[in-house]
Amino acid sequence: MMTTTHSARAVAETVTDPELPMLTLADLGVLREVREEDGKVVVSITPTYSGCPAMDAMRDDLVHALGEAGFAEVEVRTVLRPAWSSDWITEEGHRKLAEAxxxxxxPVPRRSGPIPLTLSAxxxxxxxxxxxxxxxxxxxxxxxxxxxxxxxxxxxxxxxxxxxxx
Known part of the structure; x- marks a missing residue:
């Protein structure tokens, strides 16, 4: 792996969401972990919902940004548990959304016990x-x-x- 003045985490934190480009993946709470493992950078991301069509673009953008920063080998893993929550959006992310x-x-309502089934939003x-x-x-x-x-x-x-x- 090439030595660089930037940490892999710092580089990954600059990658923007393809559907909400005013937010970074870190702002959105999708970027879970960045670490070195067996000589490569391993990035873990969690989709905002199952089947999110932006996951391939996120993966490609992370690999590209880290490659440009000198990290030759990058693996992006999808982590589904725990499931993403809109509570993971940072304060900065909230500010950027409102500005856009x-x-x-x-906040996500917290419930204990069974969740009632309703037919209206x-x-x-x-x-x-x-x-x-x-x-x-x-x-x-x-x-x-x-x-x-x-x-x-x-x-x-x-x-x-x-x-x-x-």
Whole structure:
């Protein structure tokens, strides 16, 4: 492995999410671990949800960035347990989402015992990233990606995306 002034972790932390390019994989909480193992860099990532189509792009971007930084051998592993939670998005990630006009997720509700089955989406108070109003309505449960919903503000009438609580 080539010696470099950058640590592999520092390089991996600069790689952005292909679907939310204002966030790094570290901001999103997808980047789990970076370590050296048997002379290669091993990176562990967790998808935001099972079947996330961005995983191949994340893997390729990590391998490319680390290769450019001088790390000749890189392996990217997918870790499914524990499952990713929107609670893993950093404070910086929340700030960057809001600055980009995307409402960041609120905290994931914690439950004990069985989770009740409901046929309608839960009502949540999502603030508009444009004007700050909590008077918003969900237009579509899915937006450009499965992890986002499309909402509209009743105060300023602007549509916006919201990263769902998972």
């Amino acid at each position: 006009g995307i409402a960041p997720p609120g 839960p009502v949540s108070r999502v603030r508009c990233p444009q004007c700050g109003s909590a008077d918003t309505v969900e237009v579509s449960r899915f937006s450009a990606t499965a992890c986002k919903a499309l909402r509209r503000c009743r105060a300023c009438h602007e549509p916006f995306e919201h990263v769902k609580e998972i």
